Amino acid sequence: MQTKHWQQRLLTLPPMSYLLIFFAVPTVIMLFASFRYAGEYGGLAPWYSYEEGKLAFDLTLENWQRLFETDIYLRLFAKSIGYAVLTTLLCILLGYPLALMIARSPRKHRDLLLLLVILPFWSNFLVRIYAWMIIFSPSGALTHMINSLLDIFGLAPISLMYSPTAVIVCLVYVHLPFMVLPLYANLEKHDPALLDAAQDLGATRWRRFWKITWPISLPGVYAGSILVFIPVLGMFAIPDLLGGTDGIMIANVIKQQFVESRDWPFGSVLSMVLTVAAVLAVLLGAKFGQQAGQTR
Amino acid sequence: MKRLLASIVFMAVTPLATAATQLHLFNWNDYIAQDTVAAFEKSCNCQLVQDYYSSTEEMMAKLLAGASGYDVVVPTQNAVQALIKQKFLLSLDKNQLPNFKNSDPGFLNRSYDPANTYSVPYAFTTTLVGYNEQQLAKLGISPDDWSVIFDPKVLEKLKGKVTVMDDAEELFGAALKYLGYSVNDRDEKHLREAQQVIMAAKPYWAAFNSSSYIKELTVGNIWVAHGYSSDMVQARADADAADRDFNVNFVLPKQGAVLALDNMVIPKDAKNKKLAHQFINFMLDGKNAAALTNEIGAGNPNAAAAEFIDATIKQQKAIFPDAATLATLETIEASDAKQRRLLNKLWTEIKIK
Numbered sequence: 234m235q236t237k238h239w240q241q242r243l244l245t246l247p248p249m250s251y252l253l254i255f256f257a258v259p260t261v262i263m264l265f266a267s268f269r270y271a272g273e274y275g276g277l278a279p280w281y282s283y284e285e286g287k288l289a290f291d292l293t294l295e296n297w298q299r300l301f302e303t304d305i306y307l308r309l310f311a312k313s314i315g316y317a318v319l320t321t322l323l324c325i326l327l328g329y330p331l332a333l334m335i336a337r338s339p340r341k342h343r344d345l346l347l348l349l350v351i352l353p354f355w356s357n358f359l360v361r362i363y364a365w366m367i368i369f370s371p372s373g374a375l376t377h378m379i380n381s382l383l384d385i386f387g388l389a390p391i392s393l394m395y396s397p398t399a400v401i402v403c404l405v406y407v408h409l410p411f412m413v414l415p416l417y418a419n420l421e422k423h424d425p426a427l428l429d430a431a432q433d434l435g436a437t438r439w440r441r442f443w444k445i446t447w448p449i450s451l452p453g454v455y456a457g458s459i460l461v462f463i464p465v466l467g468m469f470a471i472p473d474l475l476g477g478t479d480g481i482m483i484a485n486v487i488k489q490q491f492v493e494s495r496d497w498p499f500g501s502v503l504s505m506v507l508t509v510a511a512v513l514a515v516l517l518g519a520k521f522g523q524q525a526g527q528t529r
Numbered sequence: 530m531k532r533l534l535a536s537i538v539f540m541a542v543t544p545l546a547t548a549a550t551q552l553h554l555f556n557w558n559d560y561i562a563q564d565t566v567a568a569f570e571k572s573c574n575c576q577l578v579q580d581y582y583s584s585t586e587e588m589m590a591k592l593l594a595g596a597s598g599y600d601v602v603v604p605t606q607n608a609v610q611a612l613i614k615q616k617f618l619l620s621l622d623k624n625q626l627p628n629f630k631n632s633d634p635g636f637l638n639r640s641y642d643p644a645n646t647y648s649v650p651y652a653f654t655t656t657l658v659g660y661n662e663q664q665l666a667k668l669g670i671s672p673d674d675w676s677v678i679f680d681p682k683v684l685e686k687l688k689g690k691v692t693v694m695d696d697a698e699e700l701f702g703a704a705l706k707y708l709g710y711s712v713n714d715r716d717e718k719h720l721r722e723a724q725q726v727i728m729a730a731k732p733y734w735a736a737f738n739s740s741s742y743i744k745e746l747t748v749g750n751i752w753v754a755h756g757y758s759s760d761m762v763q764a765r766a767d768a769d770a771a772d773r774d775f776n777v778n779f780v781l782p783k784q785g786a787v788l789a790l791d792n793m794v795i796p797k798d799a800k801n802k803k804l805a806h807q808f809i810n811f812m813l814d815g816k817n818a819a820a821l822t823n824e825i826g827a828g829n830p831n832a833a834a835a836e837f838i839d840a841t842i843k844q845q846k847a848i849f850p851d852a853a854t855l856a857t858l859e860t861i862e863a864s865d866a867k868q869r870r871l872l873n874k875l876w877t878e879i880k881i882k
Contacts, residue, residue, distance in 0.1 A: 270866075271866045271870075272866070273614070273865055273866055274589075274593070274611045274614060274615050274863070274866075275589060275590065275593045275611075276593055276594075303874075303878075305877055305878055305881050306877075308881060309877075309881055312881075366741070370745075370748070370750050371750045372748055372749065372750060392689055392735075394735070394736075394750070395735050395736040473695075474740075474741075476736070477735065477736050478731050478732075478734050478735075478736060478737060478880075479731075479880065479881065479882065480736075481880045481881065485880075486877055486880075489873060489876070489877070490873070491590060492584075492586045492587060492590045493584075493586040493696075493697060493869075493873065494697075494869045494870065494872070494873035495586070495589065495590065495593070495866075495869060496866065496869065496870055496873065499870070
């Protein structure tokens, strides 16, 4: 028993130290940086100095005050969370029927169907975004089709490119597999006997879904939601490429601090807030997932 | 076992030892002619390894975060100034640069590097207006004025067909020029005025775009784009090559614009300093410098290049500004942390509303 315990520790040491080195340590560095001054030409200013032989600390709360000085950053956080929630909901709406269909299809087809879900990962993420830019562009096929339809009804042509719609469509497109896969893993394990029993007792198709399938699948829904919500919250490439003049999300501003304005301390402040938001989302998701898992 | 290990190590090391010497160049994208690369590799019997960047900020962030291994970098003047202050650059050995005499004196001894101790001019671009000739003629709009980008009355006819650079310094520079101020004006009141101009025009713009306006202009999705002169040369050539039923052209607005003078510098930690000098000297040769203008469309700060440059290009004021035009052009100066912070705040306010 003692040796087994010891072996277990040894096995978990590499992943634990990996997480510690590449997540915990950078987070602590970032937290520290958020209290320092920016260097004149980027980077960070020294955090201590000797003045007349005495050690003096050059730390400040100024960067955190800037967060609350104006409401623009908090509004941007709210907007990004809104985008992330909307994307997650759309992914559930689109992903759930798909995962259910795959889970209920004949066993020999399932692997192929799953492969098709993963297929987009074979090409680079940015290449797929550029493909969407072509689809959405005013001279693109999709816009042409929609506008000729609108024209029949006498409506003014619309522009898809550089709009919040384009951003949301792409966010959903990119993250849909992250919703489908955990949902499928859950749905596939459901015991069909439960549905048969409900049917024998006279439950309608709809009732069978809401009373049996949906509650049992909730842990999968929460797992998928976390996998979608968090990357969307920190997304900057899609709003950069497809967003219009007001399309930015919070991660774009964080990138701006580190790259354009070379203001690492304020970038660290915004990153810390984002990290806290993501951790809260995970905790909430995990809590609900656990509860849902226990009630069944 | 030991022998196996030794042979693996040997196999891993040999290719490095036999490969040609490499020169690592960190340059703007599309900013060196292909033929020039081949010619240099032949002359030095080495390999030119290129790495690209698309904005000064990107390059600075990478270098200041500790990226090393570059032998030659091509930063714009304000970045040169910042890199000098950071003590990042090697003092150039002019004895190894006999072609330095080719540089046009008008582009030497500027305030960012008063004696050209660390930097040698490479090429220059202006930030101007690229436009779709036919569409603007149809609307009766003349693009040689910043109002084509900032005046809501003009923009009403161009709604959704204009992109501006996704770059706070460039866009504020243009707005400040439109208002009659200097591009380096960092007075908060003037910057706020510029912010108002940008906010009033923003609803009419399609996007902030620094990366794909060449394509958008060439395809015809966008009719007016705020961008670099060398990119507009590219867009015009692409539209011609694709046989579009319109032409792309470009013009310097009469209020003046931003001039970006790019320079060759050697980082202190460069591995191959001698070869780096050799490369700089090679690029200062009149013929090689001329290729930058003939093939890339960049402005040329090299006096010896003049005789090799195509006559048609020489006539274009946006690429070869005459004295009167040159007087309206300004280079952006390096800004300090506080100025960058103010500009970024104004910029974020613009982006969120």
